[in-house]
Amino acid sequence: MKLGCFSPPVLWAAQVLLAASSETLQCEGPVSTWDSGCRPGDDLGSREVDYQARGYTFSRPIRLVVSYDWLVLQGPAAPIFEGDPLVLRCQAWRGWPLAQVTFYRDGSALGAPGPDREFSIAVVREADSGHYHCSAIFRSPGPGRPETASSVAVTVQELFPAPVLRATPSPEPQEGSAVTLSCQTKLPPQRSAIRLLFSFYKGGRAVRGRGLSPELQVPAAAEAHSGSYWCEAATEDNHVWKRSRRLEIRVQGPSSSGAPPTLNPAPPKSAAPGMPAAEPPRPLPPPPSPSSGGPAPPSPLQASDPHLHHRMGLLLRQMQDVRVLLGHLVMELRDLSGHLKLDTRKGTAK
Known part of the structure; x- marks a missing residue:
């Protein structure tokens, strides 16, 4: 050794x-x-x-x-992370030649039997984790029968979690204020030397291409900056890349900073000595006359008192009925007047 x-x-x-x-x-x-x-x-x-x-x-x-087994599977000693290569070797006792070497993961064959003693994955993912083992047939001077190696557990660790997009000081900034978008993630200590590249998107359009800075500065927010944003973190070789969830940015206009002012009338001030008193409030206008042709819309006072409004409606209908009766009386008086005139003319003629 x-x-x-x-x-x-x-x-x-x-x-x-x-x-x-x-x-x-x-x-x-x-x-x-x-x-x-x-x-x-x-x-x-x-x-x-x-x-x-x-x-x-x-x-x-x-x-x-x-x-001391006939066949062993050699796996990696160092931790394996996303994006790393993985190499597994099926080794025989004293290096004896092997035939029909097969590699397995969780009991399933990873390919047809062949002469290769190595199985490799160029870029591993978390889904490649599992229990691996190999089987092979020894050639002479070996036993000449199939042998199976003990399984080796391979765990592919996450290189970095999916980034989280945050807005500082708030995702609802005031128009004209500065906003900073941060694409936050973290590398493990074993891979702290890896450089990540960050990019920012609004909807389906890139706002800033890949760069080393995980922040995007907006010096003065405007209404056009409102929208749905997300970011992406990736390794330089692009073997591992992950996206954040979407973050809604809503830029608030000047009038949306607070509630609209309430119009509360100021209390009346008492008149100073020697000054005329304030003019008393004017009376409400009288209700419309019955000759207007129909009921007028209720005034604010009527709307505030439903009972009063109902009584006024009844009174208006009664006045309309009286008006109809008066019309009938006028017509009858006209008929009587015509008959009287006709009788008077007949008497004069005689």
């Missing part, structure tokens, strides 16, 4: 090793020093955290399993 180290370190290795096989542990870091070294867990202590001792920086410990 070869050890090659660089400091400050990150230790990588396969999860499962076959006995009598040769594997490499690599300790990677940006700085190389002559006194760096990979050490067994007994020298590092029992804590599963990064720490410094005597000027050295140590990596997180990894769990290394040595198997």
Whole structure:
């Protein structure tokens, strides 16, 4: 087993090793020093955290399993996140040749049997999580029968959650005020060096293309800025990208800042000594005369007192009935007057 180290370190290795096989542990870091070294867990202590001792920086410990099975599936030792590549290796005892290698996820075959000992996914998603294993047939000098490796759990972690679009100070700003739209998300500590690009959209149109700033500044909000906004966060290689939910922005006009003023009349002021008293309120106009041809619309006073309005309606109808009777009387008087004139003329003629 070869050890090659660089400091400050990150230790990588396969999860499962076959006995009598040769594997490499690599300790990677940006700085190389002559006194760096990979050490067994007994020298590092029992804590599963990064720490410094005597000027050295140590990596997180990894769990290394040595198997005596005929066939093992080697999976990744480091955490796997969305967008990472995934490589699984089906390894045989002492490197004996294999035939009809098949890889499985959660019991389902991922392809037809073949000679390839590796199964890879260029860009993994959370849906690729599961229990993987492989099966193969040993060629001579192996047992010459099918063998199946134990399953390995692979969990693809979320690289960053879907962003949340927020408006500061409010999604209902006043016209002319400044508004800031923030596309908020967070990377895990293991991937904090990744750069995300942010873009902003209004409806189906891009407001700002991809950029490093997660904020969009609106110096002076106008009515045209009202609408439905959403943002997108993506990695530079565009392997992982996620959108936020829509946020409604409603710019408030000057008159919508408060309730309309109420028109409350000021109380009457008492007259000063020596000044004439205020003019008393004028009486209400009299009701319309019966000769108007029909009932007039009720006045505010009538509408405020339904009983009074009903009585006035009855009175108007009675006056109309009287008017009809008077008309009949006038017609009868005219007839009587005509008969009297006719009798008078006849008497004169005789």
